[in-house]
Amino acid sequence: MSGLSVRTEDLTVRFGEVAAIDGLDLRLAAGKIHGLLGRNGSGKSTLAALLAGFRRQTSGRIHIEGDAVGAGGEPYENAAITSAICLIRESGDVAHTLPVRYAVELARNLRPFWNDELAGELLDKFELSPKKKIQGLSRGKKSALGVVLGLASRAPLTIFDESYLGMDVPSRNIFYDALLADYAEVPRTIVLSTHLVSEVSALLEDVVILDEGRLVTQAAVETLRARGASLVGPAAKVDELTRGLTVLSEQRLGGTKSTTVFGDLDNDLRDQARAAGLELGPVGLQDLFVHLTQNGNAAKEAHR
Numbered sequence: 001m002s003g004l005s006v007r008t009e010d011l012t013v014r015f016g017e018v019a020a021i022d023g024l025d026l027r028l029a030a031g032k033i034h035g036l037l038g039r040n041g042s043g044k045s046t047l048a049a050l051l052a053g054f055r056r057q058t059s060g061r062i063h064i065e066g067d068a069v070g071a072g073g074e075p076y077e078n079a080a081i082t083s084a085i086c087l088i089r090e091s092g093d094v095a096h097t098l099p100v101r102y103a104v105e106l107a108r109n110l111r112p113f114w115n116d117e118l119a120g121e122l123l124d125k126f127e128l129s130p131k132k133k134i135q136g137l138s139r140g141k142k143s144a145l146g147v148v149l150g151l152a153s154r155a156p157l158t159i160f161d162e163s164y165l166g167m168d169v170p171s172r173n174i175f176y177d178a179l180l181a182d183y184a185e186v187p188r189t190i191v192l193s194t195h196l197v198s199e200v201s202a203l204l205e206d207v208v209i210l211d212e213g214r215l216v217t218q219a220a221v222e223t224l225r226a227r228g229a230s231l232v233g234p235a236a237k238v239d240e241l242t243r244g245l246t247v248l249s250e251q252r253l254g255g256t257k258s259t260t261v262f263g264d265l266d267n268d269l270r271d272q273a274r275a276a277g278l279e280l281g282p283v284g285l286q287d288l289f290v291h292l293t294q295n296g297n298a299a300k301e302a303h304r
């Protein structure tokens, strides 16, 4: 099993006047970890709910495909498809009056690819007692329970919709490590919806950036990160070579400066930078995300 692929065509969801998703043409390749990035209100949760069949689109099409779902098709009201998809939302969607072990049992019964051993290991890692009532868990522990259910479901398409934001940094690190380890063992399609871009960027292979329900860009992380450069070295030289370029961020420590710029650096400039002893590197995903979703830039990018 290497997961499900997703294709959307002209996908649109309207809430009255608001288009939460607006004519989205998207491709998510099977067996990869995708980042679904966007600012607040950009449509991430709406898209996640559509892919998991939790809601129906106003217009357009969704096609889910892969070994686990036979001929594939639309997820809405299609149990053969939705049983292979697990969406974990920030709320966790777990019954609050029950102990943790009931939530685990429920998932075990509902999820055809469920792995009990992994669930047990993760409960221990997050120090979640099976006897504890869910309503008595802290926000972070509720999020951790959601993460345990999501990972142990081993669903061919697993979507975490900001479900780990309530967790503290050490717990989030446990999540990231567990996700990578289990993904290496059982490759599947994972979607991480987040605005904590810098934190998850090392996990991601492909990235989708949304803005106001529209696709700003979709690309492999490496391709995106090559769409600019960071220059590090003596401040005066860095300033001289980056003059007139679109600067995404700058940091200075004593006489040394690191400047990140957007756009292609021509070979001449690269040669000059190297000759001056500057270090050249790719752009951080966080800087790109901020730039691409700033007022006006998203629309320009979408029409590139």
Ligand SMILES: Nc1ncnc2c1ncn2[C@@H]1O[C@H](COP(=O)(O)OP(=O)(O)OP(=O)(O)O)[C@@H](O)[C@H]1O
Binding pocket: 015, 018, 019, 020, 038, 039, 040, 041, 042, 043, 044, 045, 046, 047
């Ligand atoms: N049930 C609803 N009724 C009306 N409007 C809605 C509903 N759900 C979402 N919206 C609107 O659709 C747009 C997209 O919302 P969505 O929750 O999908 O964004 P998001 O990217 O997940 O945001 P956040 O990062 O803040 O969670 C927003 O303008 C939101 O107000």
